[in-house]
Amino acid sequence: MTRDPLWRALSLLDLSPRRVLYAVLAGVATLGSALALAALSAWLITRAWQMPPVLDLSVAVVAVRALGISRGLFRYLERLATHDAALRGTVSARENLYRRLAAGDPAAPAGLRRGDLLARTGADVDALGDVVIRALVPMAVALIMAVAAVGGLALISPAAALVLAVALAVSGAAAPMLSARAARLAEAAGSESVTRYAETAVLALDHAAELRVAGRLEGVVRRAGGWDAAAIRATDRAAVPSAFAAAATPLAIGASVLGSLLIGIAAYGPGGGTPGAMTPMALGILVLLPLSAFEATSALPAAAVALTRGRLASARIMDLLDRSGNPRDGGGTEVREPVHLRASGLRSGWPGSPASDAPLDLGLAPGSRTAVVGPSGAGKTTLLMTLAGLLPPVAGTVTVNGVPIDDSDPGTLRHEVGFFAEDAHLFDTTLLENLRVARGDLDEQQASTALDAVGLGEWVTSLPEGVHTTLAGGGRSVSGGQRRRLLLARALVSPARVLLLDEPTEHLDAQAGASVLRGLLDRAGGLVDPDRTVVVVTHHLPTGSAADRVVVVRPAERSAGAGHRP
Known part of the structure; x- marks a missing residue:
C-alpha cells in the first residue's frame, strides 16, 4: 500500500x-x-x-x-x-x-x-x-x-x-x-493560478527583449497580472x-x-x-x-x-x-559496459520544421572521434540533440547498445550520453559548484585538473580564492572564450561515456580553438579518456586533426565521409 x-x-x-x-x-x-x-x-x-x-x-x-x-x-x-x-x-x-x-x-x-x-x-x-x-x-x-x-x-x-x-x-x-x-x-482553486503566474512571469523575465521586439511583452505581463489576481481571489474566497x-x-x-x-x-x-x-x-x-x-x-x-x-x-x-524515474547515485557513477551509439537511416529536425533530406547512417564505437561540420543553420545541433534522445527522430532510429534510445532506461542513459550545448548556463556561484552541475562528487583537486586541461589553469591560479571564487553574475562575469572553456571542463568531468559537444571552441582565437579541437579528436591527446566517445560540432575543422570520421551537414542534404577531413 x-x-x-x-x-x-x-x-x-x-x-x-x-x-x-x-x-x-x-x-x-x-x-x-x-x-x-x-x-x-x-x-x-x-x-x-x-x-x-x-x-x-x-x-x-x-x-x-x-x-x-x-x-x-x-x-x-x-x-x-x-x-x-x-x-x-x-x-x-x-x-x-x-x-x-x-x-x-x-x-x-x-x-x-x-x-x-x-x-x-x-x-x-x-x-x-x-x-x-x-x-x-x-x-x-x-x-x-x-x-x-x-x-x-x-x-x-x-x-x-x-x-x-x-x-x-x-x-x-x-x-x-x-x-x-x-x-x-482555496489550494485547489489557487494552485493553477500560482503556477500559471510563475510560468508567465518567468517567460517575461527570460525573454523580455524578444517579446518586446515582437510586440508581445505587454500582453505577457498582463496575463501574469491576471493569473496573480486570480490567485488573490482564490485566497480571498478561502x-x-x-x-x-x-x-x-x-x-x-x-x-x-x-x-x-x-x-x-x-x-x-x-x-x-x-x-x-x-x-x-x-x-x-x-x-x-x-x-x-x-x-x-x-x-x-x-x-x-x-x-x-x-x-x-x-x-x-x-x-x-x-x-523523473527511480533515483540513482549522483555523479561519478562508472558505466560497466562499453557504450555503442548507432544511428540508422536517421533524419532529424525540430517538431513542425522541415527535416533533413538525406538519411544518415552513423556508428559510434566506444572511444571513436567524430567531427560534425557545416554552415550555421544546417542542422548540426539538431543532429546532436537527436543522438542524445532530446529530440525524437523524424525518421530512422537511434540505439544505445542495441536498444532504441526511446526505450533506454532514462537514469542510465543520462550517465552514458551527455549533450553539452553551446549556450549552457553558468550559475552565480563558485567555479567548483559550476562544475559540480555535471558531477556532484567532484573535489577541488579534480576541478583544478579539469580547468587546467582546458587552458584555464593560470587564470584560476590568479583568482583570489581559486576554484572557490564566485562568478558574480554567472556567465556575464567571464569572457566568451573563458565561458566556452568552463563549459568544456564541465563536459570533461561529467560521468557521460559519450560526449556530444556543440561548438566547444566558439569565441576562441583560431590557434587556441584548433589546439582544443585537436585535443578532443585525438585519442592520444590526453584531453579526453581514450575509451570515451567524442562527437564535436564545429564550423572549422583544423588540419592535422585525428578524427575517425567527419560528417558534413548541409542545409539541403547530409553526406558523410570516413577517414578524411575537408
Whole structure:
C-alpha cells in the first residue's frame, strides 16, 4: 500500500528527532509557564483579597515574576528550535530533491511547464517546511497542554474539567477541520493560478527583449497580472470560511469560562464557600485557567491549514520525483559496459520544421572521434540533440547498445550520453559548484585538473580564492572564450561515456580553438579518456586533426565521409 505522500515527502527533510523534540519541549515550557502563571495569578489575586500577612504572598509574587519572564524566554527558544529544525529540513529537502532529479530522467521533468517545475522545487518545499513549524510542533504541544489543563482543573472540579474538555475539542478539532476544508478548496482553486503566474512571469523575465521586439511583452505581463489576481481571489474566497473557523475558538473560550464560572458559583454556595467544596482561591483558578488553556489550541486552525497545504505540496513533489524515474547515485557513477551509439537511416529536425533530406547512417564505437561540420543553420545541433534522445527522430532510429534510445532506461542513459550545448548556463556561484552541475562528487583537486586541461589553469591560479571564487553574475562575469572553456571542463568531468559537444571552441582565437579541437579528436591527446566517445560540432575543422570520421551537414542534404577531413 502506498504511503501518504506527506510522510513520503517529509522523509526528504531528514528531520532530526532530537531537534524536533527540543522544539516540542520548548513549546510545552512556554505554554506551561502561561498556564501556571494564570493559575498562580488567580490564586494570588484572591488570596490578597483576604489581606493575609505580606510574607505569606512573597513566594507567589516572585513566582509570578519568574513565570512571566520564563514565558518570553521559552517562546524565544521555541522559535529558535522550530525554525532551526525546519530550515535545516528545507535545505536537506532541496538537496535531496535536486539530487534525485539529477539522477533520474531529465526528459520527464522537462515535460512540465517551467513555472510548475519552479513552484514544485520552490514554494512547495517551503510549504513542506511550514508543516514542521506551523503544524507538527504546535499539534504536539497543544495535545500535551490540553491534557495538562483538563487534568489540573479536574483536581478542583470534574464538572468544570468536562466543560473545558468539550470546549477544547471544539477549538482543537472542529475549528481546524473547518480551516483545513477551506484551505483545501482555496489550494485547489489557487494552485493553477500560482503556477500559471510563475510560468508567465518567468517567460517575461527570460525573454523580455524578444517579446518586446515582437510586440508581445505587454500582453505577457498582463496575463501574469491576471493569473496573480486570480490567485488573490482564490485566497480571498478561502478567507470567509476561515473566518468562521477562527471564530470557533473565541466562542469555545467564552463557553468554557462561563460554564466554569456557573459551576464554581454553584459549588461556592451562598455562604462563601463550603469546606471541601470551593474556596475563593479555587474559584479564581477555575475561571482564569481556561483562558490560558486555549492558547495552545488557538494555533491549531493555522496548523490544519499548513498541514493541508503541506499534503497538497507533497503530492506535487512526489509526482515530480515519480516522473523523473527511480533515483540513482549522483555523479561519478562508472558505466560497466562499453557504450555503442548507432544511428540508422536517421533524419532529424525540430517538431513542425522541415527535416533533413538525406538519411544518415552513423556508428559510434566506444572511444571513436567524430567531427560534425557545416554552415550555421544546417542542422548540426539538431543532429546532436537527436543522438542524445532530446529530440525524437523524424525518421530512422537511434540505439544505445542495441536498444532504441526511446526505450533506454532514462537514469542510465543520462550517465552514458551527455549533450553539452553551446549556450549552457553558468550559475552565480563558485567555479567548483559550476562544475559540480555535471558531477556532484567532484573535489577541488579534480576541478583544478579539469580547468587546467582546458587552458584555464593560470587564470584560476590568479583568482583570489581559486576554484572557490564566485562568478558574480554567472556567465556575464567571464569572457566568451573563458565561458566556452568552463563549459568544456564541465563536459570533461561529467560521468557521460559519450560526449556530444556543440561548438566547444566558439569565441576562441583560431590557434587556441584548433589546439582544443585537436585535443578532443585525438585519442592520444590526453584531453579526453581514450575509451570515451567524442562527437564535436564545429564550423572549422583544423588540419592535422585525428578524427575517425567527419560528417558534413548541409542545409539541403547530409553526406558523410570516413577517414578524411575537408
